[in-house]
Amino acid sequence: MRVLALSDTHGLLRPEVLPLVAQADAVLHAGDVGTLQVLEALRAASPGPVHAVRGNVDRTPPLSELPETALLELGGVWVYLLHDLNDLDLSPVAAGVRVVISGHTHQPRREEQEGVLFLNPGSVGPRRFRLPVACAWLRLERGRVRAEPVTLAL
Template identity: 75%
Template sequence: MRALVISDTHGLLRPEVLALAREAGAVLHAGDVGQPEVLTALGAATPAPVYAIRGNVDRTPPLSGLPETLLLELGGVWVYLLHDLHALDLSPEAAGIGVVISGHTHAPRLEQRGGVTFLNPGSVGPRRFRLPVACAWLHLHEGQVQAQPVTLLP
């Protein structure tokens, strides 16, 4: 299973992201979608499931109806999505979660803590400050996890 992990589109869906989505077994959006058309276009670009959570800018329907968090089993691994990592209110290791995906900061980050992969793919929406425009691939197979950051614009 290869999942495309994106966040913080803020209403901007770049053609490069749509091209990557076509290659994905799943698309995971870690919030701040910005416009419902982003999810519609992602869904039209790929036959794979598109999972999205609500970010702090997703305040009006239909985006306000997205869940705040999402727990998924992909490739034998439990994956937990939330927008702001500071809002994490559980112990992923104790809960058997292998990957925690967040967004919010627009800064890509990948780290391992206590056997858990923490992934912030960065932002694929409008450039913020001098941060790159980035996303990530998440490879999940038989309980194994490998994250692969992707920089679209340095």
């Protein structure tokens, strides 16, 4: 299963993201969506499901009605999706979660701890400071996980 992880669009869905979305079996948005139009465009471009959680800028309906977290089984792997890793409200190891995806910092990060992959795909929205415009592919197959960062050339 090929999953596109992205975050922090802040109302800007760059056209360079849409071809990636079209190749994904599922899309995971780790919050700070910014506008309903972003979710609508992701859903229109994706052949699979689009899952999104609420970020700190998603304060008005309908985005404020997004869940704070999502626990998903994708490709035989449990994935936990939230916006700010500081708000992690469970022990991934105890819960059997293999991947934790978060956003918020706009800083791409990939780290494994105790068999759990912690992935921040970065931001595909407005550029912040000198941080890259980035997202990530997650390859999930029979309990195996591989993350591949994607930096968009703009």
